[in-house]
Amino acid sequence: MVEERAVSKRQLEIQLGKLRTLQTPVLRLEQYPVSAKVAAELLHIAGFEHHDLAGEIIDLGTGTGRLAIGAAMMGSKRVFGVDIDERSIALARENAMAAGVQVEWLVSDIKNVAGRYDTVIMNPPYGTRSPHLDVLFLERAFELAPVSYSVHKSSTREFLRRFVERKDRKVDAVRSMSLDIPNLFPFHNKKWENVDVDLYRIIS
Numbered sequence: 740m741v742e743e744r745a746v747s748k749r750q751l752e753i754q755l756g757k758l759r760t761l762q763t764p765v766l767r768l769e770q771y772p773v774s775a776k777v778a779a780e781l782l783h784i785a786g787f788e789h790h791d792l793a794g795e796i797i798d799l800g801t802g803t804g805r806l807a808i809g810a811a812m813m814g815s816k817r818v819f820g821v822d823i824d825e826r827s828i829a830l831a832r833e834n835a836m837a838a839g840v841q842v843e844w845l846v847s848d849i850k851n852v853a854g855r856y857d858t859v860i861m862n863p864p865y866g867t868r869s870p871h872l873d874v875l876f877l878e879r880a881f882e883l884a885p886v887s888y889s890v891h892k893s894s895t896r897e898f899l900r901r902f903v904e905r906k907d908r909k910v911d912a913v914r915s916m917s918l919d920i921p922n923l924f925p926f927h928n929k930k931w932e933n934v935d936v937d938l939y940r941i942i943s
Contacts, residue, residue: 746813748787752779754812758834760803761827768824773805773862773890774919781938782809784914785860785888789940794857797821797883799849799876804831804842806860811840818842821852849879859887865895874902877941881906885943890918893935903941912940 756775786792798807801820811818835842863876880887920932
């Protein structure tokens with residue numbers, strides 16, 4: 740069994756903060772980057788509190804790879820990053836090279852992903868532009884692994900809890916944080932937008 744590396748949460752946040760993100764994201768894909776702080780918190784929960792990052796990990800909707808690369812930094816045996824957007828994966832490859840870690844990247848719709856994994860990690864679309872896209876990501880995560888870590892808007896908390904129960908899964912842990920989103924789209928009128936989010940650990 741591969742053991743997670745001793746990387747502190749602060750060290751992880753600093754390293755993830757150096758990774759590049761898309762400068763011209765696509766709104767319909769809800770390409771909001773997960774902040775280095777939130778990514779480090781989710782990975783710390785998964786790796787140090789629950790030891791769920793030692794095996795084969797898949798990051799659904801990886802974007803430019805922040806979560807996948809963080810898992811590789813923490814010593815996961817094998818990490819996969821999947822995104823439908825070729826530009827994102829191209830930048831994720833560059834980020835992984837700069838970070839000195841190995842991640843297997845795949846340009847694909849998540850519905851076409853095959854196999855079984857130990858853990859899913861993801862910052863899925865929040866479903867604000869494409870309703871229930873967040874639910875589609877959760878459903879796919881449940882099919883691919885027994886444990887999922889996922890970031891969602893806090894305003895959807897009760898809906899998500901009911902959805903998870905209907906799927907015979909259990910919300911094992913929730914941590915609330917503020918996610919800082921940079922000014923990326925014309926309707927953003929501040930340098931940073933702050934969104935309240937919940938970090939979930941969901942188990943079978």
